[in-house]
Amino acid sequence: MLRKFFTFSWVLPLAIILGLVTATSAPAHADEFSDAVQALNAKSKKQIGQAIDALVATGDERAVPVLEALLNGKLFYRKADKQVFFAEKSGKVYVLTDPVTGKEAGEATRKEAKKIGINNKLRGQLKGVLGAMTLMSPDSAKRMKAADEVFKANSPGMLPMLEKALKREDDADVRDRMTRARAAIVLEYGTDTQARIEAAKVLGDFTDPDVSALLSKVAANADDDAVKAMAQDMQVSVENRLATWAFVGNLFQGVSLGSVLLLAAVGLAITFGVMGVINMAHGEMVMLGAYTTFVVQEIFRNNFPGAFDWSLAVAVPMAFLVTGLVGIAIERGIIRWLYGRPLETLLATWGLSLILQQLIRSIFGPTNQEVGNPSWMSGAIETSTGLVLTYNRIWIIVFSLAVLVMLALIARKTMFGLQMRAVTQNRSMASSMGIRSGWVDALTFGLGSGIAGMAGVALSQIDNVSPNLGQTYIIDSFMVVVFGGVGNLWGTLVGAFSLGIVNKFLEPYAGAVLAKILVLVGIILFIQKRPRGLFALKGRAVES
Amino acid sequence: MKNKLRLMAGTAAIAAGTMLSTVAHAADTIKVGVLHSLSGTMAISETTLKDTVLMMVEEQNKAGGLLGKKLEAVVVDPASNWPLFAEKTRELIEKENVDVIFGCWTSVSRKSVLPVIEELNGMLFYPVQYEGEESSRNVFYTGAAPNQQAIPAVDYLLSEDGGGAERIVLLGTDYVYPRTTNKILRSYLNSKGITDADIMENYTPFGHSDWQTIVADVKKFASAGKKTAVVSTINGDANVPFYKELGNQGIKAEDIPVVAFSVGEEELAGLDTAPLVGHLAAWNYFMSVDADVNEDFIAKWKAFIKDDKRVTNDPMEATYIGFKMWTQAVKQAGSTDVDAVRQAMYGQTVPNLTGGTAVMNTNHHLSKPVLIGEIQDDGQFDIVWQTDGEVVGDAWSDFIPESAKLTADWTYPWVCGNCEKPMFEEMAAK
Numbered sequence: 001m002l003r004k005f006f007t008f009s010w011v012l013p014l015a016i017i018l019g020l021v022t023a024t025s026a027p028a029h030a031d032e033f034s035d036a037v038q039a040l041n042a043k044s045k046k047q048i049g050q051a052i053d054a055l056v057a058t059g060d061e062r063a064v065p066v067l068e069a070l071l072n073g074k075l076f077y078r079k080a081d082k083q084v085f086f087a088e089k090s091g092k093v094y095v096l097t098d099p100v101t102g103k104e105a106g107e108a109t110r111k112e113a114k115k116i117g118i119n120n121k122l123r124g125q126l127k128g129v130l131g132a133m134t135l136m137s138p139d140s141a142k143r144m145k146a147a148d149e150v151f152k153a154n155s156p157g158m159l160p161m162l163e164k165a166l167k168r169e170d171d172a173d174v175r176d177r178m179t180r181a182r183a184a185i186v187l188e189y190g191t192d193t194q195a196r197i198e199a200a201k202v203l204g205d206f207t208d209p210d211v212s213a214l215l216s217k218v219a220a221n222a223d224d225d226a227v228k229a230m231a232q233d234m235q236v237s238v239e240n241r242l243a244t245w246a247f248v249g250n251l252f253q254g255v256s257l258g259s260v261l262l263l264a265a266v267g268l269a270i271t272f273g274v275m276g277v278i279n280m281a282h283g284e285m286v287m288l289g290a291y292t293t294f295v296v297q298e299i300f301r302n303n304f305p306g307a308f309d310w311s312l313a314v315a316v317p318m319a320f321l322v323t324g325l326v327g328i329a330i331e332r333g334i335i336r337w338l339y340g341r342p343l344e345t346l347l348a349t350w351g352l353s354l355i356l357q358q359l360i361r362s363i364f365g366p367t368n369q370e371v372g373n374p375s376w377m378s379g380a381i382e383t384s385t386g387l388v389l390t391y392n393r394i395w396i397i398v399f400s401l402a403v404l405v406m407l408a409l410i411a412r413k414t415m416f417g418l419q420m421r422a423v424t425q426n427r428s429m430a431s432s433m434g435i436r437s438g439w440v441d442a443l444t445f446g447l448g449s450g451i452a453g454m455a456g457v458a459l460s461q462i463d464n465v466s467p468n469l470g471q472t473y474i475i476d477s478f479m480v481v482v483f484g485g486v487g488n489l490w491g492t493l494v495g496a497f498s499l500g501i502v503n504k505f506l507e508p509y510a511g512a513v514l515a516k517i518l519v520l521v522g523i524i525l526f527i528q529k530r531p532r533g534l535f536a537l538k539g540r541a542v543e544s
Numbered sequence: 545m546k547n548k549l550r551l552m553a554g555t556a557a558i559a560a561g562t563m564l565s566t567v568a569h570a571a572d573t574i575k576v577g578v579l580h581s582l583s584g585t586m587a588i589s590e591t592t593l594k595d596t597v598l599m600m601v602e603e604q605n606k607a608g609g610l611l612g613k614k615l616e617a618v619v620v621d622p623a624s625n626w627p628l629f630a631e632k633t634r635e636l637i638e639k640e641n642v643d644v645i646f647g648c649w650t651s652v653s654r655k656s657v658l659p660v661i662e663e664l665n666g667m668l669f670y671p672v673q674y675e676g677e678e679s680s681r682n683v684f685y686t687g688a689a690p691n692q693q694a695i696p697a698v699d700y701l702l703s704e705d706g707g708g709a710e711r712i713v714l715l716g717t718d719y720v721y722p723r724t725t726n727k728i729l730r731s732y733l734n735s736k737g738i739t740d741a742d743i744m745e746n747y748t749p750f751g752h753s754d755w756q757t758i759v760a761d762v763k764k765f766a767s768a769g770k771k772t773a774v775v776s777t778i779n780g781d782a783n784v785p786f787y788k789e790l791g792n793q794g795i796k797a798e799d800i801p802v803v804a805f806s807v808g809e810e811e812l813a814g815l816d817t818a819p820l821v822g823h824l825a826a827w828n829y830f831m832s833v834d835a836d837v838n839e840d841f842i843a844k845w846k847a848f849i850k851d852d853k854r855v856t857n858d859p860m861e862a863t864y865i866g867f868k869m870w871t872q873a874v875k876q877a878g879s880t881d882v883d884a885v886r887q888a889m890y891g892q893t894v895p896n897l898t899g900g901t902a903v904m905n906t907n908h909h910l911s912k913p914v915l916i917g918e919i920q921d922d923g924q925f926d927i928v929w930q931t932d933g934e935v936v937g938d939a940w941s942d943f944i945p946e947s948a949k950l951t952a953d954w955t956y957p958w959v960c961g962n963c964e965k966p967m968f969e970e971m972a973a974k
Contacts, residue, residue: 045705045928046705073821073920073921114834115926117918117926117927117928119705119706119822119918119928119929120706120707120797120798120801120822120918121704121705121706121707121798123797123798123822124707124798127798152799209763209764209767210767212767213766213767213768213769214769215769216767216768216769217768217769217770218769220769246760246764249760250757250760253754253756253757253760256754256756257754257756260754357583358583361583361587365591366582366583366587366588366591367588367591367592367810367813368588368781368784368811368813368815370813370815370816372816373816378792379792379794380792380793380794382794386763386764386767388760388792388793388794390756390789390792390793391792392792393756462753462785462788463753463784463785464753464781464784464785466588466781467587468584468585468588468751468781471585471751472751472753504756504757507757507758508757508761511746511747512746512747512748512749512752512757512758513718513747513748513749516749
């Protein structure tokens with residue numbers, strides 16, 4: 001009810017005016033427009049809302065940039081004389097432009113000018129108004145956006161405008177969206193039963209959560225029983241189709257969680273799985289990788305801001321090198337003295353993890369560091385079916401698989417891989433064949449750590465870069481490796497993805513906390529049955 | 545001979561001097577304990593508060609100290625380890641003989657300090673918004689109680705200006721603060737005519753990083769044809785991935801506004817806020833508040849921390865107010881004795897950094913204004929709504945039936961933190 005009230009209040013004048021604008025009537029008096037702009041600097045948000053209506057009512061084309069500036073927080077007023085200006089930040093001052101004449105009007109410091117603030121309600125109003133004003137734009141992408149905004153605003157005043165736009169629209173996709181917006185208005189505000197039923201049928205063809213929302217609203221509130229029943233039917237059919245897509249979405253989320261687990265665990269699959277070292281500092285290697293990303297990005301920000309999108313391409317090998325070297329140092333310095341003493345290894349590496357965390361905290365400070373997403377990792381593929389696939393998740397899935405393939409190739413196809421496998425399967429035999437098992441150990445540990453560092457680059461894109469980053473992943477990593485089968489890369493792959501998917505399918509029913517607990521209990525039971533995990537290594541090496 | 549005498553006199557003077565100075569040193573300082581985690585999960589938030597106390601101590605010393613003595617900060621690190629908070633409190637009071645402690649962030653750490661500080665009759669200033677339902681004789685709560693943050697924020701969401709929400713999602717981290725706050729909010733929403741069918745409640749573990757399913761669920765919940773808003777009591781590290789997911793899934797503030805109680809300038813520092821413009825936070829302080837006293841404070845902070853990019857936030861203001869009040873109360877009492885200072889605390893006033901005046905009430909909570917801000921693309925907040933005056937902090941919520949009966953008042957005749965009737969009722973009646 002409230003909503004209806006406020007949409008009407010600004011839409012009625014809008015409808016009249018839009019008619020005027022499109023009829024290319026002569027612009028109203030300049031004074032009227034300048035007064036309307038000045039009125040935007042009002043005390044209460046309600047007054048600003050009325051001022052926006054009044055501004056639209058002037059029918060002046062110059063209103064569009066003013067409203068856009070207001071929406072984007074670029075409309076300021078000068079404290080001295082309360083004049084309204086466009087303000088563009090340049091260094092420490094704002095460059096002011098007169099919205100009426102379009103001329104520059106000097107500069108103002110932060111203290112001299114103040115932004116005209118808006119709230120969410122005004123933001124919605126502005127987007128709706130601007131949407132209606134750009135329905136005729138020559139740019140089809142803009143028209144598409146406008147049609148969506150009009151659909152969201154859903155107010156009867158926009159109907160004439162929409163019909164006009166529909167008549168001349170030749171792009172099929174945009175037409176589709178406009179039809180949707182039109183049907184929404186007819187269904188909710190129309191008076192003719194037949195037209196409303198038709199509108200409900202039209203809407204029933206869209207698989208869209210917003211449409212479902214609208215239909216259920218009408219099904220609950222409509223005064224006409226026939227319309228009510230139709231809306232109800234259509235809502236059910238839309239909801240059924242949405243459910244299928246929701247399943248696909250859930251599957252994607254599971255795969256995505258699985259890829260994160262895989263990345264975190266794959267380094268551990270080498271240090272713990274292959275070498276048998278219980279490395280509690282594994283999480284800190286991930287953290288070091290994330291901080292390397294931060295440092296690389298800082299260098300890019302300061303020196304090559306234009307090439308920022310490439311920063312990750314540099315960060316990945318850098319992170320591998322840095323954490324790989326740290327890993328080799330750890331193996332040479334600490335772990336090699338502790339082979340065969342798992343308890344001491346556990347304590348020593350745990351202490352090391354605390355030292356590394358505090359070191360990073362002392363150097364970079366305890367607060368989160370800002371790691372930016374390159375443009376190709378921001379945003380999402382958004383289908384109109386409510387399914388959202390975010391780019392950063394997609395890339396992380398790809399990256400995790402690439403890392404795994406690379407690792408498998410190293411293990412299978414290179415000399416080092418051969419030596420690594422030889423040493424783990426039978427150390428004394430390998431040494432007697434002339435392999436320097438000590439160095440192979442160091443390099444293997446370095447490889448595992450380096451991969452953890454690369455995982456850190458990926459995780460910096462979705463998680464906090466703080467000294468505690470690693471702690472979040474250490475338990476999950478051990479879980480995946482143990483579940484998948486110690487010493488088996490494929491086990492890690494299958495383990496990570498199955499845990500991710502199971503977790504995500506449990507989450508909607510059990511909640512995030514309980515889902516995690518259930519998965520953990522499940523793994524404990526599973527390990528009772530198969531102590532060596534999903535894919536157990538067979539042979540004499542294992543028994544020893 | 546003369547030389548020898550001179551030498552002896554000299555040595556004696558030096559000896560006396562050193563002795564005097566050590567004596568003077570011991571008697572001439574007032575010790576201020578700082579109990580904030582400098583390592584572990586909470587270091588991210590608490591280190592800032594440690595620095596704030598140090599800044600205030602330095603400033604007070606520059607102004608001549610207190611009661612003619614210098615202040616000396618004693619900093620300990622409870623390392624985000626809850627039982628260690630209790631141990632460190634004992635160390636501060638028994639070994640270091642501090643006169644006052646500024647510290648704690650999470651409610652669970654405060655709960656672990658409580659028995660110790662009550663046993664040893666210490667004084668703790670707690671500077672963070674919390675779930676209420678507590679009033680200890682030995683603790684002054686300078687952060688917001690639920691009626692100074694959560695209730696006004698929900699009122700705003702339900703109001704016409706806030707979008708007129710009809711369905712509410714309560715998202716929180718799984719521990720005492722979100723659960724208690726949401727319990728209060730649920731009964732408040734029910735009293736406002738929002739039924740349980742229109743309330744979704746969801747909890748996640750500390751540091752939760754995979755928000756895909758939950759954000760998708762919220763979207764689904766919002767598509768029932770009623771305006772939906774999210775109230776977030778998500779705490780700490782989990783906020784960054786949550787807001788990233790919101791931005792990536794394209795949830796705009798006009799469609800589903802999220803109002804957060806634990807997200808301030810500091811939390812937004814590691815985040816690109818452009819996709820989040822319009823989401824809300826409720827606090828008693830925002831860095832963007834246009835007031836001279838606030839600008840002075842920000843300038844002082846940046847100079848002290850030697851970093852022009854650092855931000856200020858609400859718990860810092862609460863620490864500032866608490867510290868100022870304590871110094872005033874010490875001056876008034878003319879002593880640092882805990883009992884004397886406590887009596888002097890009641891009615892103590894300090895100008896807020898946001899304008900207006902904070903008053904310490906006899907329930908150990910402050911009267912403060914409540915502000916609601918929208919996130920801007922520069923990581924700051926734009927204030928869209930604020931209370932007309934100060935709101936009196938309420939220790940026991942009126943919206944939980946069993947708490948509504950309780951009163952906290954540490955002055956005669958009540959002298960109690962959770963009583964249904966005054967301790968000295970009969971005497972007062974006579």
